[in-house]
Amino acid sequence: MMIEFSPVIVHVDMDAFFAAVEVRNNPHLKGKPVIVGGGAGQRGVVSTCSYEARKFGVHSGMSAVKARRLCPQGVFISSGLRGYVYVSARLQQIFEKYTPIVEPFSVDEASMDITGTEKLFGGPIELVEALKQEIRDQLQLSCSVGIAPSKYLAKLASGLNKPDGLTVLDRDEFKRIYYPRPVDALWGVGESTKKVLAGKGIHTVADLASTDSKLLKGILGKNGEGLSVISQGIDRTKAVPYRERPHDKSMSHETTLGKDLQDPTRIKATVLWLADKVARRLRRRGYIGRTISVKIRSHDFQTITRSHTINHPTDRCDVVFQQAMRLIPKEYGMKIPVRLLGVRMSQLIKIRFNDQGDETLNHKTGESVQLELMVNPQEEEIGRLTEAVDAIRDRYGEKSIKLAGTLLS
Numbered sequence: 001m002m003i004e005f006s007p008v009i010v011h012v013d014m015d016a017f018f019a020a021v022e023v024r025n026n027p028h029l030k031g032k033p034v035i036v037g038g039g040a041g042q043r044g045v046v047s048t049c050s051y052e053a054r055k056f057g058v059h060s061g062m063s064a065v066k067a068r069r070l071c072p073q074g075v076f077i078s079s080g081l082r083g084y085v086y087v088s089a090r091l092q093q094i095f096e097k098y099t100p101i102v103e104p105f106s107v108d109e110a111s112m113d114i115t116g117t118e119k120l121f122g123g124p125i126e127l128v129e130a131l132k133q134e135i136r137d138q139l140q141l142s143c144s145v146g147i148a149p150s151k152y153l154a155k156l157a158s159g160l161n162k163p164d165g166l167t168v169l170d171r172d173e174f175k176r177i178y179y180p181r182p183v184d185a186l187w188g189v190g191e192s193t194k195k196v197l198a199g200k201g202i203h204t205v206a207d208l209a210s211t212d213s214k215l216l217k218g219i220l221g222k223n224g225e226g227l228s229v230i231s232q233g234i235d236r237t238k239a240v241p242y243r244e245r246p247h248d249k250s251m252s253h254e255t256t257l258g259k260d261l262q263d264p265t266r267i268k269a270t271v272l273w274l275a276d277k278v279a280r281r282l283r284r285r286g287y288i289g290r291t292i293s294v295k296i297r298s299h300d301f302q303t304i305t306r307s308h309t310i311n312h313p314t315d316r317c318d319v320v321f322q323q324a325m326r327l328i329p330k331e332y333g334m335k336i337p338v339r340l341l342g343v344r345m346s347q348l349i350k351i352r353f354n355d356q357g358d359e360t361l362n363h364k365t366g367e368s369v370q371l372e373l374m375v376n377p378q379e380e381e382i383g384r385l386t387e388a389v390d391a392i393r394d395r396y397g398e399k400s401i402k403l404a405g406t407l408l409s
């Protein structure tokens, strides 16, 4: 297809990402039905599975019990495995060689606005082919790519010819392919929405596109309007790179202290308490973050902030705490009494989705996976401890456990 549209948006989606990374790291798994999630003794659901496993009917979001029944010969690998995030960061670096406008969508997907830059590579298709080759050469992984005039269409296109696909989807092509399909062929339309629409006689995407948007709003609320626009193949949202993401893409916690702190031990304890709050929120919402910031207000209302970006994004309290402590200038507490302390995480990456997820409507990656780069047994220990603490708090409430160091705060 000739590409005559503008902007030119590319959506990259890694093929069976977690499973592919496992197969790459363990070549003896090649050609086998590999199922990540629900490993030995684990309940829960399948995160990702290889294409060999999909032939048995296994898919993301399926219970591990069912997956085992369908595919008893499957190689089940427990999630919570290291390395995915590292690969994700490498991918981001590769994407940024092609355009500065890269918007991470999840750990293995990103949108890129290549308008203009594609000429440097000969054209959009040539650019995408070079990108796919680079990912293959550097990471030994394959991806599927959609090229379209909008983020939404590019995302849809990336899913049309998996694995190793390259699909161009303009608005006319979208109508041709999607209009006859049921409404849940659209990304973001799930079972419940499908049911509600069916009750109103709206079954296909064409039905949806021809329904008045006010009527849809009446049926589905605010989402109805969005769906109306999307069903017509229109999407005007722009790809927003990391650095320019809106401010709400951060999580922070701060506290004004009962009395000005001059004791470094108490400052440390308070920072640990704040780091714990922020890290806990990251984990609950399924994010990891790259940039840690601290905010310090002294007794005379002078406020400073300091930031540092780490190589491996994290959701771990101990990492956030250590980085935050390094950012606080030594004279605070010692010479300058501190009135307020805050810790913020930004440059967040969504690594986990659930059905009630704030960002997605219908993206099931299944099990709640902790994606952490654990490089030594001691860290692994902390990871397990973190999980255990989370589990207790989920059951008994936030205040049920306090980290030892924060008792001072």
Ligand SMILES: [Mg+2]
Pocket: 013, 014, 015, 016, 017, 108, 109
């Ligand atoms: Mg993927």
